[in-house]
Amino acid sequence: MTTAPRRAARRPTLKDVAALAGVSMKTVSRVVNGEAGVAPSKVASVEEAVRQLDYRPNVTASSLRRLDGRTAAVAALLEDLANPFSAELHRALEDVAHEHGVLLFAGSVDESPEREKRLIRAFTSRRADALILAPASSDQTYLTYEVPEGTPVVFVDRAPVGFEADAVLADNLEGARRAVAHLIDHGHRRIAFLGDLAAIPTARDRFEGYQQALRSHGMPYDPDLVVHGLDDAERAAGALPALMKLPAPPTALFTAQNDITVGALRYLQAAGLQRTMAIIGFDDFPLADLLRPGVTVIAQDPTAMGRAAAELLFARLAGDVGPSRTVVIPTRLIVRGSGELPVPTTTA
Amino acid sequence: MTTAPRRAARRPTLKDVAALAGVSMKTVSRVVNGEAGVAPSKVASVEEAVRQLDYRPNVTASSLRRLDGRTAAVAALLEDLANPFSAELHRALEDVAHEHGVLLFAGSVDESPEREKRLIRAFTSRRADALILAPASSDQTYLTYEVPEGTPVVFVDRAPVGFEADAVLADNLEGARRAVAHLIDHGHRRIAFLGDLAAIPTARDRFEGYQQALRSHGMPYDPDLVVHGLDDAERAAGALPALMKLPAPPTALFTAQNDITVGALRYLQAAGLQRTMAIIGFDDFPLADLLRPGVTVIAQDPTAMGRAAAELLFARLAGDVGPSRTVVIPTRLIVRGSGELPVPTTTA
DNA sequence: CTGAAAGCGCTTACAG
DNA sequence: CTGAAAGCGCTTACAG
Numbered sequence: 001m002t003t004a005p006r007r008a009a010r011r012p013t014l015k016d017v018a019a020l021a022g023v024s025m026k027t028v029s030r031v032v033n034g035e036a037g038v039a040p041s042k043v044a045s046v047e048e049a050v051r052q053l054d055y056r057p058n059v060t061a062s063s064l065r066r067l068d069g070r071t072a073a074v075a076a077l078l079e080d081l082a083n084p085f086s087a088e089l090h091r092a093l094e095d096v097a098h099e100h101g102v103l104l105f106a107g108s109v110d111e112s113p114e115r116e117k118r119l120i121r122a123f124t125s126r127r128a129d130a131l132i133l134a135p136a137s138s139d140q141t142y143l144t145y146e147v148p149e150g151t152p153v154v155f156v157d158r159a160p161v162g163f164e165a166d167a168v169l170a171d172n173l174e175g176a177r178r179a180v181a182h183l184i185d186h187g188h189r190r191i192a193f194l195g196d197l198a199a200i201p202t203a204r205d206r207f208e209g210y211q212q213a214l215r216s217h218g219m220p221y222d223p224d225l226v227v228h229g230l231d232d233a234e235r236a237a238g239a240l241p242a243l244m245k246l247p248a249p250p251t252a253l254f255t256a257q258n259d260i261t262v263g264a265l266r267y268l269q270a271a272g273l274q275r276t277m278a279i280i281g282f283d284d285f286p287l288a289d290l291l292r293p294g295v296t297v298i299a300q301d302p303t304a305m306g307r308a309a310a311e312l313l314f315a316r317l318a319g320d321v322g323p324s325r326t327v328v329i330p331t332r333l334i335v336r337g338s339g340e341l342p343v344p345t346t347t348a
Numbered sequence: 349m350t351t352a353p354r355r356a357a358r359r360p361t362l363k364d365v366a367a368l369a370g371v372s373m374k375t376v377s378r379v380v381n382g383e384a385g386v387a388p389s390k391v392a393s394v395e396e397a398v399r400q401l402d403y404r405p406n407v408t409a410s411s412l413r414r415l416d417g418r419t420a421a422v423a424a425l426l427e428d429l430a431n432p433f434s435a436e437l438h439r440a441l442e443d444v445a446h447e448h449g450v451l452l453f454a455g456s457v458d459e460s461p462e463r464e465k466r467l468i469r470a471f472t473s474r475r476a477d478a479l480i481l482a483p484a485s486s487d488q489t490y491l492t493y494e495v496p497e498g499t500p501v502v503f504v505d506r507a508p509v510g511f512e513a514d515a516v517l518a519d520n521l522e523g524a525r526r527a528v529a530h531l532i533d534h535g536h537r538r539i540a541f542l543g544d545l546a547a548i549p550t551a552r553d554r555f556e557g558y559q560q561a562l563r564s565h566g567m568p569y570d571p572d573l574v575v576h577g578l579d580d581a582e583r584a585a586g587a588l589p590a591l592m593k594l595p596a597p598p599t600a601l602f603t604a605q606n607d608i609t610v611g612a613l614r615y616l617q618a619a620g621l622q623r624t625m626a627i628i629g630f631d632d633f634p635l636a637d638l639l640r641p642g643v644t645v646i647a648q649d650p651t652a653m654g655r656a657a658a659e660l661l662f663a664r665l666a667g668d669v670g671p672s673r674t675v676v677i678p679t680r681l682i683v684r685g686s687g688e689l690p691v692p693t694t695t696a
Numbered sequence: 697c698t699g700a701a702a703g704c705g706c707t708t709a710c711a712g
Numbered sequence: 713c714t715g716a717a718a719g720c721g722c723t724t725a726c727a728g
Contacts, residue, residue, distance in 0.1 A: 013720090025723095038698085054493065064705065071474075090430070103470055127407075287633070373707095409707090
């Protein structure tokens with residue numbers, strides 16, 4: 001019978017290293033933290049003791065006593081870690097944090113202001129050094145007393161309300177305006193807007209872009225062509241039959257969010273309308289190029305947004321005390337076919 | 349000029365609460381931790397002081413002194429947080445952790461054993477209570493001394509080697525066997541295998557399933573039809589021209605991973621072969637149902653895998669000391685058209 | 697260049 | 713039922 005290897009029972013401490021190396025705890029601390037001014041012979045014996053004991057500093061304990069209280073961990077509160085936009089953003093944050101030797105806590109806020117507040121409490125009570133937040137709440141004044149001074153907060157995807165902070169945003173209004181202008185350029189005059197919950201700021205900006213495009217082209221705004229509150233693909237698909245039954249149905253759709261685009265595409269394909277109804281979606285998605293026709297989209301760049309947010313954050317942690325900055329990451333129109341379908345020349 | 353609200357400068361401590369409530373620190377500690385046996389009047393005055401000062405316990409400090417040293421944080425090392433499989437798994441872990449009031453650290457190992465080891469060190473030095481690991485390394489014996497006793501480790505997606513631990517795995521071999529048997533049932537005799545890096549255990553299992561299916565149907569194994577090492581979509585697409593130039597090219601493809609399936613589909617569509625070449629992919633992906641033909645897949649269930657892993661983990665944290673368990677989450681064949689294309693009846 | 701003492705915010709182990 | 717003292721693993725603020 002073989003004996004399973006035993007796990008390390010108790011982690012050795014600074015004190016154990018000091019005893020083995022025959023120096024004081026303070027000297028071990030200096031060596032471990034790379035401070036200058038320790039005799040080379042002592043450095044060597046400390047390093048040898050560290051190796052022998054396989055000593056690992058307790059980051060938690062050191063942050064407790066340090067003046068700056070830094071834990072080398074930052075927290076990200078994103079919309080939903082399972083959704084591709086949040087996942088890519090998260091990955092970009094991880095990459096920058098990793099370069100700085102900092103670890104990342106993550107949580108999904110799920111469009112729930114209560115959940116957002118619970119997570120903020122959980123992360124601040126673990127003394128995260130900084131927060132990245134894609135808020136679900138409509139007002140973040142509460143952060144003033146929830147987040148201690150000296151803990152930077154950077155907003156991503158959604159702008160802060162009632163709280164001064166850096167922010168990284170996509171160009172939602174301009175992207176939407178461009179999508180709708182593109183449809184108008186292809187001859188469409190009846191363009192439907194299918195949007196997410198109207199309470200979500202990005203959804204509002206995209207709706208505003210839709211309206212601006214109509215206005216600047218001298219086109220009337222028809223509320224019958226507008227549907228808000230579509231918070232998943234099924235609901236989006238379910239909204240289309242009513243639009244199609246209008247006396248003057250739309251000839252083009254602007255779907256203002258990923259899942260809405262997918263739901264609309266499912267409906268169009270089931271109804272055999274995929275080569276008749278023009279569609280442009282906000283947000284790119286994998287395989288959009290493989291569908292027939294390919295799906296024209298306004299693409300965001302979550303990786304660029306994540307990197308920019310993380311860089312603002314680390315600049316703050318490095319001591320930048322300038323006024324809050326807002327970085328806008330541009331969107332891109334990707335032409336693939338569905339947004340270039342002409343107005344059908346039927347005798348309706 | 350209005351004054352911006354000031355942020356809380358210093359967090360109040362247990363001591364501050366004790367002073368305000370006129371009791372000892374120990375009594376405050378008892379109330380905060382919900383321990384019984386405190387006079388109701390003292391409970392009330394402590395609770396009032398907590399409210400007035402907006403006191404938040406410092407989780408980090410309490411874990412330092414506690415005997416169990418629990419930090420109420422667990423770490424997940426996944427393949428790549430940006431990839432949908434890892435992202436869904438991560439989200440499922442988050443949900444279970446959230447139910448337990450536990451926070452989640454996450455990191456991507458990126459098929460790099462070095463990165464895996466760095467992350468393990470980072471997480472253990474932050475004293476995570478437990479680890480969830482989808483390893484990139486081929487051997488995890490090193491965990492024996494890297495992970496302290498009493499810190500549970502649960503493997504997901506890949507089985508441990510050289511280390512005793514719980515594991516949650518997909519049924520890779522059986523799923524692959526079933527995919528290939530399905531193609532054989534539809535008349536195919538020349539079935540290509542397109543796989544990821546052969547060093548990845550799941551890739552090996554899927555290859556083994558491919559071989560077993562051929563064997564059990566009395567079909568020869570032809571190495572010309574097998575390509576390993578396809579680690580992204582472009583590489584997968586690039587492998588197909590050579591297969592098509594074989595004297596007897598395949599009539600069906602088994603693509604053993606998500607990105608490989610996508611790469612193959614891009615090639616087939618560019619070559620106009622999407623209605624000629626049968627294909628079954630391992631891993632489902634969004635919109636597989638909207639392509640024409642729909643893409644037949646072997647679907648994994650990352651959400652079920654994440655939940656199962658988290659439940660094993662919390663059972664260990666709750667004191668379960670039984671022998672290691674391995675949970676296998678079954679895969680599902682989803683028939684959509686591409687896997688049911690017949691063998692073309694050409695005169696080749 | 698080096699170390700002894702005090703303290704970060706909390707819990708433990710006691711004593712009353 | 714309550715609290716004073718010690719200590720978790722480390723760094724600070726000194727003194728030499």
